[in-house]
Structures are given as structure tokens and as C-alpha cells.
Amino acid sequence: MPCMAGTFLFDAPTLQMPVDCTLGQDCYIQNYVDRDPGPGARDAGCGGLTYDGHKGTDFALLTEAQMQEGVKVIAAAPGRVVATRDGEPDGAYVSGRMVAGKECGNGIVIDLGRGWQTQYCHLREGSISVARGARVEAGTPLGLVGQSGQAEFPHLHLSLRHEGTVVDPFDPEMQDTCAAAASQSLWSDPFPYTPSGWLANGFTAAPPRFNAILAGDPLPPPRETGPALIFWGYGFGLRAGDTISFEITGPDGISISTTSEVDAPKARFFRYVGKKTPPDGWPKGPYAGQIALRRDGAVIARRSATARIE
Structure with a gap:
């Protein structure tokens, strides 16, 4: 995964919590961006909450019952919706059905401007509430947390990209020291890194x-x-x-x-x-x-x- 010069952060977006839940109570972060450039895997806190090639942050629900009750996915930053997909069944991957080419499942891509995009994956079937071309503000409801696409459990996979390159909002400059995860963040209300x-x-x-x-x-x-x-x-x-x-x-x-x-x-x-x-x-x-x-x-x-x- 390539490192990027610090100047790109001048126009970086500020992100808010993308799921209507409370971390540590009714949801948690299961996986972070993989920042290891080789075949290994390492998260922003130099821990193991990621896997090789993982390109986003997974905000997971505790149970499937929560998913059925409905937990809102909300826009982390303002922008314009440039792509959506809905109609993919929840639980397809764990039941052995093919998801090739649709690993994101039901998803949304939002263009934030200045080369930045956010992508929201694995939303619940039939829940997407925004259309392509719509303008959204931070906090706008987008749909519900689901388990569509290549998802082993109910969660939202949020990816942040700059000019097509994945950026970790917990450590946007992809520093080599674990301390960077605590000192740099694109979250408006930073969450503590919780490895376990x-x-x-x-x-x-x-x-x-x-x-x-x-x-x-x-x-x-x-x-x-x-x-x-x-x-x-x-x-x-x-x-x-x-x-x-x-x-x-x-x-x-x-x-x-x-x-x-x-x-x-x-x-x-x-x-x-x-x-x-x-x-x-x-x-x-x-x-x-x-x-x-x-x-x-x-x-x-x-x-x-x-x-x-x-």
C-alpha cells in the first residue's frame, strides 16, 4: 500500500461516525485498513484487527437481531452520490452463494470533491434511501446496516479513497509508527483504538x-x-x-x-x-x-x- 505525501491532507475531509450506534455498547470495529504493503496484515494500532488487502473500516453489529431491527447507516461526510446498488440478498456469502463481482453487496459511492470518495458496503437489501446524483450532508441517512455481498457478519464497510488510493482515516499518512494512529485522525470525534x-x-x-x-x-x-x-x-x-x-x-x-x-x-x-x-x-x-x-x-x-x- 503506497504512502502519500502529507500535503494531500490539506483538503482531506472530516468524517463522522457512519453508523447510528455507540462503539463499545451496541457495535464495535472488527477490522481496520490493512497498512502492511506486503502479504502480511497490520492495522493502524499495529494490531491484528485486519487482514491482507482489507481496504476499509468495518463497523460491526453485535447480533443479527440488531440487523433485523434496523440500524441506520449515515453519511460520514457531505458530497454527491455517484453510484448505488441494491437488491443483493443478505447472508448470501455465508450460505455459499456466489458474490463474485459484487463483493460490496448493496453499496453507495459518494464523491466528496477534491479527489476524495467514500464507499459504503454490505447495506441491508432494499434499504438504500438515496439516489444517484443526490447531494447529501454529513449525517444524512443512507440505508441500514446489512450483510450483503462478501460479508460474514452484519456490518458496514466504509472505505475512504483519495485519487483512487485507499486512505486509513485513523492514520491517513500511513506512518510506520504505532503512535501515528493516536496523533492523526480524520474523524471529527476520534475513537480510541480498541484492539480487543x-x-x-x-x-x-x-x-x-x-x-x-x-x-x-x-x-x-x-x-x-x-x-x-x-x-x-x-x-x-x-x-x-x-x-x-x-x-x-x-x-x-x-x-x-x-x-x-x-x-x-x-x-x-x-x-x-x-x-x-x-x-x-x-x-x-x-x-x-x-x-x-x-x-x-x-x-x-x-x-x-x-x-x-x-
């Missing part, structure tokens, strides 16, 4: 399937005579060598804890811990669970939850 974290967690009465978590399906709450007592966590950005710790405490001195080391990186991951229900059932009262993700011995993400068995 927990997205959701909770208690349930039986070992859950990851597909159910990703779909946003309701899980049975723990109960006195349920099959088991389970505490689960769902996160992103796992790296080899990380450790994941679970702890459950409850009435009558109940204590369940585990720590395991990760042997391979994972873009998204799911873990749970628990025990089968004892013959006389679980004691009634409050239960607390905590999960921690550690890297190089330090806790980088922690989440907790409580439940009550009546």
Missing part, C-alpha cells in the same frame, strides 16, 4: 451455541433445577498467548473459576464455564460472574454480570 474486548456476557441454564449468541436469540435464565449453571462471554480480537479467566460465585460458598491460555488468534470468539446442576438443585439467591481477558500479564478487558435464582 468483550462484547456481551451473561448467565444461562444450559451450554449455549455461539450461533445463538450471534443471532441474538434469547437464552434460558438459570434456575434451581435447570440443566446447568453457565456463565458465557463473547468478544473480539483474541491473540495467541492471551489468557481468559472466568469466575462464578454464589450462595453457600459456591465458587467456580477457570483460566485458560489461547493458542491461536481469533477475530471473534466465544467461551463459557459452568457446572451441571447438583441433585438437590442450586441454592437460591444471587450469583455473580466475572470474565477477564489478559495480555502479557495485564488485564485488557473485564466484564461482569449477576443473576438470581428464586
Whole structure:
């Protein structure tokens, strides 16, 4: 990926959050622009939230249920719509259908002027609400987050280009030092770089399937005579060598804890811990669970939850 002279930033656009969600609460950044010029992959924070040749920023939803409810995609910067495509089905790629030539799925290209363009990909089928030739302002609704084209999960892929060359809004000059990601940004309200974290967690009465978590399906709450007592966590950005710790405490001195080391990186991951229900059932009262993700011995993400068995 070529570096560009700093003078091109004189006319660079300022971008706002392109999805109507709150990072770290109901959405997160799954992938950044790949800034490694070779066959490897490296994001703006010198982490692993990207893959070889990735040309944009992926703003991901936590569940498919959110996509079905409808989450708005909004214009990150003002400009003129120069291309649109709609009618591509959501989930085609994961179901094995061909998307060659239409990897962006349902998308929009907006010309910002001065050689700059933004491209919005993977919008929900039938949701695009702007037409070619229309002028849009920053914040104008464009459609809904979807899973069309080459998308493994519901998200918006936002690409920024200058004279056809991809520019990373988190590190527009493609510097070689990780500090550049913190000191330079085209975002009007810069987001902190978050390489890993927990997205959701909770208690349930039986070992859950990851597909159910990703779909946003309701899980049975723990109960006195349920099959088991389970505490689960769902996160992103796992790296080899990380450790994941679970702890459950409850009435009558109940204590369940585990720590395991990760042997391979994972873009998204799911873990749970628990025990089968004892013959006389679980004691009634409050239960607390905590999960921690550690890297190089330090806790980088922690989440907790409580439940009550009546």
C-alpha cells in the first residue's frame, strides 16, 4: 500500500461516525485498513484487527437481531452520490452463494470533491434511501446496516479513497509508527483504538451455541433445577498467548473459576464455564460472574454480570 505525501491532507475531509450506534455498547470495529504493503496484515494500532488487502473500516453489529431491527447507516461526510446498488440478498456469502463481482453487496459511492470518495458496503437489501446524483450532508441517512455481498457478519464497510488510493482515516499518512494512529485522525470525534474486548456476557441454564449468541436469540435464565449453571462471554480480537479467566460465585460458598491460555488468534470468539446442576438443585439467591481477558500479564478487558435464582 503506497504512502502519500502529507500535503494531500490539506483538503482531506472530516468524517463522522457512519453508523447510528455507540462503539463499545451496541457495535464495535472488527477490522481496520490493512497498512502492511506486503502479504502480511497490520492495522493502524499495529494490531491484528485486519487482514491482507482489507481496504476499509468495518463497523460491526453485535447480533443479527440488531440487523433485523434496523440500524441506520449515515453519511460520514457531505458530497454527491455517484453510484448505488441494491437488491443483493443478505447472508448470501455465508450460505455459499456466489458474490463474485459484487463483493460490496448493496453499496453507495459518494464523491466528496477534491479527489476524495467514500464507499459504503454490505447495506441491508432494499434499504438504500438515496439516489444517484443526490447531494447529501454529513449525517444524512443512507440505508441500514446489512450483510450483503462478501460479508460474514452484519456490518458496514466504509472505505475512504483519495485519487483512487485507499486512505486509513485513523492514520491517513500511513506512518510506520504505532503512535501515528493516536496523533492523526480524520474523524471529527476520534475513537480510541480498541484492539480487543468483550462484547456481551451473561448467565444461562444450559451450554449455549455461539450461533445463538450471534443471532441474538434469547437464552434460558438459570434456575434451581435447570440443566446447568453457565456463565458465557463473547468478544473480539483474541491473540495467541492471551489468557481468559472466568469466575462464578454464589450462595453457600459456591465458587467456580477457570483460566485458560489461547493458542491461536481469533477475530471473534466465544467461551463459557459452568457446572451441571447438583441433585438437590442450586441454592437460591444471587450469583455473580466475572470474565477477564489478559495480555502479557495485564488485564485488557473485564466484564461482569449477576443473576438470581428464586
